[in-house]
Amino acid sequence: MPALxxxxxxxxxxGVKLEDITKRFGKLTVFDGVNLxxxxxxxxxxxxxxxxxxxxxxxxxxxxxxxxxxxxxxxAKAVDALGPAKRNIGMVFQDYALxxxxxxxxxxxxxxxxxxxxxxxxxxxxKEIAGLLGIGETLDRRPGQISGGQQQRVALAxxxxxxxxxxxxxxxxxxxxxxxxxSARKFxxxxxxxxxxxxxxxxxxxxxxxxxxxxxxxxxxxxxxxVGTPKEIYATPxxxxxxxxxxxxxxxxxxxxxxxxxxxxxxxxxxxxxxxNYRIGVRPESLVLGSGPNEAxxxxxxxxxxxxxxxxxxxxxxxxxxxxxxxxxxTGQTVKFSVQPSGVHVLGKEGA
Amino acid sequence: MSLFAQADFGRIVYNTVFFxxxxxxxxxxxxxxxAILVDSRRRAKRAISLIAYLPYMIPFxxxxxxxxxxxxxxxxxxxxxxxxxxxxxxxxxxxxxxxYSLTMVGVWASIPLAFLIILAGLSSVPKQVKEAAxxxxxxxxxxxxxxxxxxxxxxxxxxxxMIMILGFGNFDLPYILSGAGGVPPVTMATMVVYAYxxxxxxxxxxxxxxxxxxxxxxxxxxxxxxxRATVSAPKKERxxxxxxRPSFRLPGSRRAFNAPFRYALYIGCALVSLFILFPVYWLGxxxxxxxxxxxxxxxxxxxxKIITDVFLQTVAQAFPEIVTTFVISCAVTAITIILxxxxxxxxxxxxxxLLLGIMIYTFSLPSIVFVYxxxxxxxxxxLINTWTALIITEPLFTIPFVVWTMTNxxxxxxxxxEEAALVDGYSRxxxxxxxxxxxxxxxxxxxxxxxxxxxxxxxxxxxVLSQTPFSFTFPPVGSNTVTTFAILFDPxxxxxxxxxxxxxxxxxxxxxxxxxxxxxxxxxxxxxxRGLYSGGVKG
Ligand SMILES: Nc1ncnc2c1ncn2[C@@H]1O[C@H](COP(=O)(O)OP(=O)(O)OP(=O)(O)O)[C@@H](O)[C@H]1O
Ligand SMILES: [Mg+2]
Numbered sequence: 001m002p003a004l005x006x007x008x009x010x011x012x013x014x015g016v017k018l019e020d021i022t023k024r025f026g027k028l029t030v031f032d033g034v035n036l037x038x039x040x041x042x043x044x045x046x047x048x049x050x051x052x053x054x055x056x057x058x059x060x061x062x063x064x065x066x067x068x069x070x071x072x073x074x075x076a077k078a079v080d081a082l083g084p085a086k087r088n089i090g091m092v093f094q095d096y097a098l099x100x101x102x103x104x105x106x107x108x109x110x111x112x113x114x115x116x117x118x119x120x121x122x123x124x125x126x127k128e129i130a131g132l133l134g135i136g137e138t139l140d141r142r143p144g145q146i147s148g149g150q151q152q153r154v155a156l157a158x159x160x161x162x163x164x165x166x167x168x169x170x171x172x173x174x175x176x177x178x179x180x181x182x183s184a185r186k187f188x189x190x191x192x193x194x195x196x197x198x199x200x201x202x203x204x205x206x207x208x209x210x211x212x213x214x215x216x217x218x219x220x221x222x223x224x225x226x227v228g229t230p231k232e233i234y235a236t237p238x239x240x241x242x243x244x245x246x247x248x249x250x251x252x253x254x255x256x257x258x259x260x261x262x263x264x265x266x267x268x269x270x271x272x273x274x275x276x277n278y279r280i281g282v283r284p285e286s287l288v289l290g291s292g293p294n295e296a297x298x299x300x301x302x303x304x305x306x307x308x309x310x311x312x313x314x315x316x317x318x319x320x321x322x323x324x325x326x327x328x329x330x331t332g333q334t335v336k337f338s339v340q341p342s343g344v345h346v347l348g349k350e351g352a
Numbered sequence: 353m354s355l356f357a358q359a360d361f362g363r364i365v366y367n368t369v370f371f372x373x374x375x376x377x378x379x380x381x382x383x384x385x386x387a388i389l390v391d392s393r394r395r396a397k398r399a400i401s402l403i404a405y406l407p408y409m410i411p412f413x414x415x416x417x418x419x420x421x422x423x424x425x426x427x428x429x430x431x432x433x434x435x436x437x438x439x440x441x442x443x444x445x446x447x448x449x450x451x452y453s454l455t456m457v458g459v460w461a462s463i464p465l466a467f468l469i470i471l472a473g474l475s476s477v478p479k480q481v482k483e484a485a486x487x488x489x490x491x492x493x494x495x496x497x498x499x500x501x502x503x504x505x506x507x508x509x510x511x512x513x514m515i516m517i518l519g520f521g522n523f524d525l526p527y528i529l530s531g532a533g534g535v536p537p538v539t540m541a542t543m544v545v546y547a548y549x550x551x552x553x554x555x556x557x558x559x560x561x562x563x564x565x566x567x568x569x570x571x572x573x574x575x576x577x578x579x580r581a582t583v584s585a586p587k588k589e590r591x592x593x594x595x596x597r598p599s600f601r602l603p604g605s606r607r608a609f610n611a612p613f614r615y616a617l618y619i620g621c622a623l624v625s626l627f628i629l630f631p632v633y634w635l636g637x638x639x640x641x642x643x644x645x646x647x648x649x650x651x652x653x654x655x656x657k658i659i660t661d662v663f664l665q666t667v668a669q670a671f672p673e674i675v676t677t678f679v680i681s682c683a684v685t686a687i688t689i690i691l692x693x694x695x696x697x698x699x700x701x702x703x704x705x706l707l708l709g710i711m712i713y714t715f716s717l718p719s720i721v722f723v724y725x726x727x728x729x730x731x732x733x734x735l736i737n738t739w740t741a742l743i744i745t746e747p748l749f750t751i752p753f754v755v756w757t758m759t760n761x762x763x764x765x766x767x768x769x770e771e772a773a774l775v776d777g778y779s780r781x782x783x784x785x786x787x788x789x790x791x792x793x794x795x796x797x798x799x800x801x802x803x804x805x806x807x808x809x810x811x812x813x814x815x816v817l818s819q820t821p822f823s824f825t826f827p828p829v830g831s832n833t834v835t836t837f838a839i840l841f842d843p844x845x846x847x848x849x850x851x852x853x854x855x856x857x858x859x860x861x862x863x864x865x866x867x868x869x870x871x872x873x874x875x876x877x878x879x880x881x882r883g884l885y886s887g888g889v890k891g
Binding site for chain 2: 083090091093096099100101110111158
């Protein structure tokens with residue numbers, strides 16, 4: 001990655017604030033009072049399962065969708081009365097939405113020419129940014145004549161060229177193959193560092209969100225469950241939804257009874273919990289196989305390259321564990337294991 | 353051949369080309385304006401669409417008759433209106449203006465087709481592209497001039513060619529506006545009307561046939577262009593293999609155009625709306641008021657006294673024609689669907705482009721080319737003045753268009769369903785009948801409606817093949833249709849009915865003509881729009 005510089009870039013990053021946003025589509029209430037604050041210059045991800053309202057929230061920030069009540073601030077300014085063009089945002093759409101009839105050059109310069117910028121200036125900026133993004137060779141082609149990865153860079157360039165205060169991306173990499181997505185992610189992160197604009201990134205891929213973001217908001221059916229750094233989200237999930245949504249393979253959720261300081265059916269490093277029934281989540285990666293207080297039967301193995309997912313049966317419960325080395329194990333065999341305290345989350349108390 | 357030696361030949365060619373090209377150019381322009389207006393708005397889309405679509409509900413025969421009443425020098429309301437604001441009266445159907453008046457009516461009647469096809473083109477721009485344009489700061493002019501219209505270019509061209517083809521072949525409008533029968537005035541006669549007069553009035557069949565073939569050659573130009581535009585290999589592949597265009601031709605800033613464009617669009621569409629609505633309003637007004645109110649000066653422009661007895665009397669009088677037309681239209685619709693649906697399916701799934709090209713080309717041939725042959729054949733078969741004659745003739749014209757429409761419709765259906773059915777062990781036929789047909793129902797309904805409306809509208813063939821109203825005797829005779837019924841009230845037509853309430857009856861029969869189409873359009877507007885969308889445009 002060459003050092004990025006871009007003439008006239010003063011990081012004019014603005015924060016974004018959402019206040020009590022509600023939104024209905026006919027009878028369906030998508031948001032009922034959403035609040036969110038995004039700091040200037042950060043790379044912020046909205047992540048959640050399909051249909052949770054990520055796209056809708058992004059579109060409300062962009063002004064493409066109008067909320068039923070509540071306010072949107074960009075910087076200190078309420079932008080509710082402004083159309084998308086007036087909010088000084090850049091947006092990358094999931095299908096890139098390049099103008100098929102225009103060349104790459106015309107696509108990239110269009111936000112400038114439409115504002116009345118001089119042609120030479122627009123062309124100069126476009127060449128510069130296209131060079132930075134590695135698409136300088138494609139400028140006189142049309143979107144139909146370049147690859148998916150190049151199209152995605154053109155979309156980035158078109159969104160960046162007007163120095164947006166806020167940069168919005170809706171699953172921009174979901175059409176790329178796994179390899180390309182990996183490098184695109186890194187690339188976005190570098191671009192964002194260099195340009196310094198506030199970036200809001202929508203994805204339903206929790207590992208993607210954790211890997212690139214400064215902070216993440218977890219969304220589930222129109223609610224924001226938790227906002228925090230990737231570390232906080234992973235280590236201290238605020239609720240069961242977040243705990244189960246984050247992590248791959250997903251959290252093992254089970255019922256645990258504690259009486260007299262001992263837990264059944266699993267012996268877990270739990271301290272300071274009163275006697276009773278609990279819902280407990282255990283991260284697969286926190287199970288250490290080989291020795292320990294617990295015994296389970298290995299029921300299946302799922303090979304995943306560097307690691308193997310081991311399915312364990314214990315007291316009628318099935319759990320997943322991650323193991324580096326499974327050479328000594330086979331199906332039906334009894335496995336001993338212990339659990340690291342950091343991977344255990346108390347999700348709730350049950351019954352009385 | 354003596355045709356080309358005719359002194360008036362040049363003038364008739366000029367009329368024909370002027371009418372076809374003028375109608376196509378102006379109606380595409382207006383249709384595009386309405387399409388942009390509807391496409392750009394969030395609200396009132398449906399209401400504006402309905403206005404732009406309204407003339408489609410009025411059969412050519414009825415529209416021509418309305419305009420005959422509007423243009424009538426002693427009776428029509430336009431001239432007194434012009435005079436009341438100090439303008440001179442206009443001799444609309446006089447020798448110097450009649451060609452322009454004819455073209456104006458052609459435009460009026462063709463706006464809906466242009467509107468529908470272009471709107472479909474504009475709506476095929478992906479939603480995200482539209483949003484990207486608004487994020488980029490494009491306003492109305494920026495977006496339509498630099499993104500949407502270039503992308504909808506194919507639709508605009510298709511609309512233009514289709515309307516031009518229909519203009520070359522149009523019989524109803526020039527026939528009625530030039531006096532419905534007899535020898536048409538040379539200042540407005542188009543080739544089709546001229547051919548008809550030669551064949552059936554002047555007893556100069558060879559000359560008429562020559563004229564018909566000549567107009568067929570004229571119509572072949574847009575016809576072949578349409579075939580090329582529709583059937584040629586998919587554009588994407590071709591474009592990709594072409595060398596990239598080397599220069600950056602950036603659109604200069606046209607920001608200054610946005611506001612004037614918006615105003616011009618709204619004002620223009622508002623004025624054209626009046627132009628579209630007034631004749632229809634007038635038709636309803638005149639049909640339901642005593643004829644005495646028609647002759648007042650200044651003209652009475654709003655309903656004062658509503659009567660229905662003349663209308664009902666006209667319906668009673670038209671009963672045999674209504675029955676005839678209804679039966680024939682239903683039969684034609686059924687035959688068309690039964691033959692066209694499988695044909696279109698084969699064309700779509702097996703990529704029989706040549707066959708599709710032939711269908712589109714056949715569609716582009718004016719029906720006047722066939723009329724003399726069919727007439728002679730029906731004379732030979734002793735089928736003149738029977739329902740059978742019309743029922744076996746009309747599918748000739750409905751089938752090509754329906755095959756074309758349905759082909760596009762099938763092309764838009766995902767193939768997986770059929771493939772799943774084949775994998776599940778269905779036979780081709782069973783998969784067509786039980787998987788494809790139900791999925792294609794919207795397309796079939798639209799196609800059926802198009803066939804029904806076409807048949808209900810048809811004037812030329814009933815005029816040639818029918819002689820008397822249906823009589824409920826045995827054996828039954830007579831096959832006059834509602835169109836031939838309606839033109840009898842045209843006071844200028846040869847052999848017209850003399851009636852005390854001729855204007856009221858004329859308007860009433862116009863409404864009778866229009867009602868089934870209006871009902872069909874309203875009941876199934878969604879289907880029709882959808883069917884025509886995918887029909888007229890894609891490919
Ligand atoms: N224009 C609309 N009309 C009606 N309902 C809508 C509309 N747009 C979104 N919805 C509904 O709002 C909810 C949130 O949709 P949204 O597209 O924001 O989800 P998402 O989190 O982006 O999902 P995905 O990951 O699948 O893109 C869904 O239930 C969706 O069906
Ligand atoms: Mg989404």
